[in-house]
Amino acid sequence: MNRNKFSFMKTGATMLLSIVMLSGLLACGNTNSAGSATNAAGDNNSSSTKTSPVTVKTAYAPFIGGIGIYALDDKKFDLDHNVDLQIGAFGATSPLMSVMTGDVDIAFTTLQSYLVSVNALIEEGSDISTLPKIVYLHNASTGADGIVADASIKSVADLKGKSVTAQYGEVTHYMLAKALATAGMTVDDVNLVDMGPGKGGAAFVAGSVDAATTFEPYLSQGTTARNGNIIISTADMENTILDVVVVSAKNAKEKPEWLLNTLKAVEDATKYVNSDLDAAAELTAGDLQVSAEEVKAMYPTVHLYTMADNIKGMGEGGWIYDTMKDVVDFYTSIGTFKKPFDVKQLVSTDFLSK
Template sequence: MRDLCKFLSGAVLLSAGLASPLAHASEKLKIGYNNWVGSAGVFVAQEKGFFKQAGVDVEFVPFKGPSDAIPPLVSGHIDLALTTADNVVLVNARSGTDLKIIYATDTSNGADAVVSKKGLTSLADLKGKTVAVTQNEVNELLLLKGLEKAGMKPGDIKSVNMDPDSAGAAFVAGKVDAAVTWEPWISQAVAGGGKVVFSSAQVPNLILDVVTVNPATSKTKAKAIAAFLAAVDKGTAFVRSNPDEAMPLVAKRLEVKPGEVKDMLVGVKLYDMAGNAKLLHGPVAAQTLDNISVFYSSRKTIPKTLKGSDMVDASFVQLH
């Protein structure tokens, strides 16, 4: 789904901006993002004018996928990126950058899964079967976590390298026995008689969507960043308290129907400021990054293992 229904096709300029002591109206932020349902709080904040009320002028720059915003973030062309935690690990390990995670918008809570064809009702049934998965990326880590829980080894299956969309399509077409994919392919697979045998809901916070920043920017634009995150928190609260009004607003950004947004949100867990306090001030976010780093290092995807806590900056998250 992160490449199918998350993105806008052209460059979109969105000015927003709330009167708050956190920021002055002249302060600006350029945000790189992809059209992912987990950013519902961000989209609602923009549509409801929460950024404007916070006194921060926001320019949103759309990218095709969560990794595409990383190069312009590193080069300084944007101030913040809405991306995934694994991308932060990859770029920091490969290029020696020091990007920091300052907030989590959501975590996949079933929106990524292992689906199997009819008659294969558990991971154990996949022994000797062909499984489509994006090798050396975080959804392979999801598969490996599932195999581990089932008492299986990677060599027990026949892994075929495909991106999540291609894996979903191949599964629906009957070309593979199982696939590691995301929505809407999961729903299509189940509708066709397939079964979810393992999902991200069983490994909380493994696939985490985050806000990341260069340390230099976090210092020079600290007030604007704090205002931005406060507005996002307000947007997330609105999604929860006013779903009937929020669903059409998110649907507008995703270019889908409100009912589809409601269905998509079932597969993710949105995080507010209180949730981020537990994630970032506690050990969870750092442990997630540690798991990803160890996985990539074992696969030789990155040259060295990084320490998760070194990639977390909790200074913008209020303790509750």
Template sequence: MSLSFLRGLLVATCFGMLAGQAQAATLSADLKPEAGTLKLGVQPWLGYGQWYVAEDQGLFEANGLNKVELINFNEDKDMNAALASGRIDAGNLATHTAMAMVAAGLPVKIVLLLDQSTSADALIADASVKTLADLKGKSVAYEEGTTSDILLHSALAKAGMSLADVKPVPMPASSAGSALLAGQVPAAVTYEPYLSAAARQGANIHTLYQGSDDAGLISDVLVVREDVLKQRPGQVLALLKSWDAAYTHFQAQPEQGRAIIAKGVGADVGELDSAFAGVQFYSLADNQRELQGSFVGDTWQHIIKAAGNAGILPQPIDPEQILDTRFVDTLK
């Protein structure tokens, strides 16, 4: 989503909304969730999978959230618009997308680090493209403004090229792999479960570049609107407890957890072994370490630089502008 579009949404739909850092009442670990439905935006991405586990295992209710509505989106721009307009309370986004939203003035905060992709985001190609250098002059399908966009820029930079050296073919990540299979493009950037689907159906499709080739670049976070942080801090705290309970359940029963997540993203669990291996989920304990350590240091700066080079983030964002760690800290 472009910066100008995000600003337009802010003016059109968020005029008069609270700005600046939300200041909820003093938090305590036993703060009770407020009444009402919490609307959470998701996409069919494995990294958001613990929400499906929480829903399936009744963990939202176990933590006092009587109603959590998981609302599915196919493209980042649609979820961004829903957050801007207040149609959803919270959303699962790529870190650089959250940065761009705050840079545009949208009142959201990051409250939880969800996952990092190592091989579950990738640039894939047919037999005509053997190396990154072979992309020169060729069409590449990818979703603009997303993790696919950043990964493509990273891959091209590694080969001494830029976006000007290829022919961009913008489309949803869910369609990019299909376009490659159909012979419409020789290369595409997408993520799981679409990568596994493309690999199964195309014998000559191979990986050119993936998240681990630029460690730390591709990660996802949970953002919450500032008015929700202020008015319903108990719901937010319960949401984080539910994620961690789901993570614990997943670690104890990985086969069941994988089956639940596969169903949630619309895939066959038997076809996602390599996909799950390419995603690292973060627990609350991981968050308490990372949000005071490397994630807000070198990794943060690396993402800012990559997003800036991709034209997604026009200005740097400091962690204190966007992070609200009170909820993670309260649950130590």
């Protein structure tokens, strides 16, 4: 699982140096570039019209969870719905900031990174109602992330007192805390080594630490290089690490046709991947820079959410709200967040079953 070939590093919102500028931008109102494209195309209010497709810019970290996005592009599901999805990789700016500045129209990002960015803006004085909204659940890690440990460590409980890598205040820190909780432990019970998943995985392979909270290919490399054990993974922790689809508050409220059509195209692509993985793997191998066989081998480590999953997860009483609250409570407990906030204001359910 050569995830290092396509830069799977999903970091949190660490590039928030221009928060004050963005807060000012919010006060002036958020502008969406796809809206401009719609106007240029000629008031595109229906997917049944024969006008030119609306250009929709998106940002995505290229990894196996993006198989549906690349299948969407290769199979032209976007054009079927009169949108032209332009896929771009994450740059130095966080996905949330890119949505707010209008550099992208729709972003796919981890729930944790999204909430870290939201919190930073709230603490800078932004009104939560003006911040980008979650409109769709896209994929979840179901084994691609986990903790690899030395051969002498057989279980999570055996991590007590051991050196374990995780990046403080980021996704791996949260995952480590959730993993330790399964054994009635907290992060205080281990010797936390503050490293990102890539550096942490490399440090484990090099023998510098007892265990690493990381992702593939470091999980597999660790089991080979040090005869180690993957003592827990996201296969054992449902909905711990997931990607959500985020758009500006303005577009979430106004529900432009291009947004509805983009989500329909995403759903079509998900159905396609789930119904014909062999064909999808052949189509997307080049995009992910691995072989089709590697795509198929990696695919069980993620789950692409369907619309039915979205209705269950985001609808009334859906599990996403408990997960979001848990993430916020964790970051508050370690001091990354000053105080919790109402996560329900960050989710729009207007796009379910459309």
